[in-house]
Amino acid sequence: MQHMRILHICPTARLDAPLAPESLQYLGHQIDRCAAEDLPSRRAESAAVDVVIADACLDLSLAPRISDLLAEARITAPAIVVLGEGGLATASAKWNVSDLILTTAGPAEVEARLRVARDRHTASSSAHSGSGFPGGLHAGPGRLGAKGDAGGWGPVRTGRGPVGTSRGGGPGSSGRLGDTGEEMWNADGEPMVVVTGDLRIDETAFTAELGGRSLDLTYREFALLKFFAMHPERVFTRDDILLAVWGDDYFGGTRTVDVHVRRLRAKLGKDLENAIHTVRNVGYRFSADSVTDTDSEDVTA
Known part of the structure; x- marks a missing residue:
């Protein structure tokens, strides 16, 4: 049996508790445990991890x-x-x-599932390594991928209008055709590359650049910026944004939208921080060409 390196993630309170599933300890794999909050600090040493196991038995919000x-x-x-019987319902x-x-x-079951997950992931990464598609990175909304070759695909330019998301070749189509005749769309029907003004968002490489300057964004900030860039000049309520970027299974208030917008403005810097406008009593509007002050709220939608 080939030994694997497993990263076991659990709530902080369970770090000293037995492994879940308990039978994992009998398989002889190398197991590193950490709390979910400590993941960013484990980035470097986690490069060689074969499988991640998330213990959500006592904290379903981790799943x-x-x-x-x-x-x-x-x-x-x-x-x-990893779930308990009751957790399967969620x-x-x-x-x-x-x-x-x-x-x-x-x-036996745990070993089989570990092996299948590892081998399927390895096969998928190998298959995508030369196809121009991202492979490997766990995706949230929009299936954001790991860095890959985007050769053969053209960027989708939004200009001042919304991006077309038609899969056909008609006027509503914004993606350039690849060798297979398929456009560069993710599983949610969204373009993988969006360009508006000096801002370029590339989902195939999980990168965002502003005037050639790379933006150091978290996954959620990246998804939020892409959502805004795809819908310039449109006003969205906080609930609209929460549903589109966080998904309908997110548990939390709309305050998180305000927090992420504030962080995103800070990272955009003076070049584009004024592009995200606060629309009074409504939500937000994105305009890459605007230079108005974000501290003074827009009155009209």
């Missing part, structure tokens, strides 16, 4: 967050979520994880 946490930490290994494909497993699973 829908694990994909985003791994993306922010640049960990590309497949993730398996399972969702939107978690974007490789597999689910009960905490009571026996050694």
Whole structure:
């Protein structure tokens, strides 16, 4: 049996508790444990991880967050979520994880699921390595991928109008055709490269550049900026943004939108910080060409 390196993520309170699933300790794999909050500090040493196991038995909120946490930490290994019997009722494909497993699973089942998750991930990464598609990185909304070759694809320019998302070749289509005749769209029907003014957002490489300057964005900030850039001059409520960027399974208030907008403005810097306008009593509007002060709220929508 080939030994694997496993990163076991659990709530801080469970770091000293037995492994979940318990049978994992009998398989002889190298297991590193850490709390979800410590993932960013484990980025460098997690490069060689084969599989990530997330213990969500006592904290179900970890399950829908694990994909985003791994993306922010640049960990590309497949993730398996451990649940109790009651937790299975909450399972969702939107978690974007490789597999689910009960905490009571026996050694043979755990070993099989680990091996399948690892091998499937390896095969997928190899298949995509020369195709121009991203491979490996766990995706949230928009299936954001790891850095890959975007050769053969052209950027989608938004200008001042919204990006067309038609999959056909008509006027509503914004993507350039590749060798296979398919356009560069992600699984949600969105363009993978968006360009507006000096801002270039490339989902194939998970990068955002402003006038050639690379922006150091978290996964969620990246998704939020792409959403804004795809819909310039349109006003969105905080609920609209929360649904589009965080998804309908997010548990939390709209205050998180304000927090991320503030952080995003700071990272855009003086070149583009004024592009995200606050629309009084409504939400936000994005205009890459605007130079108005964001501290003075827009009155009209």
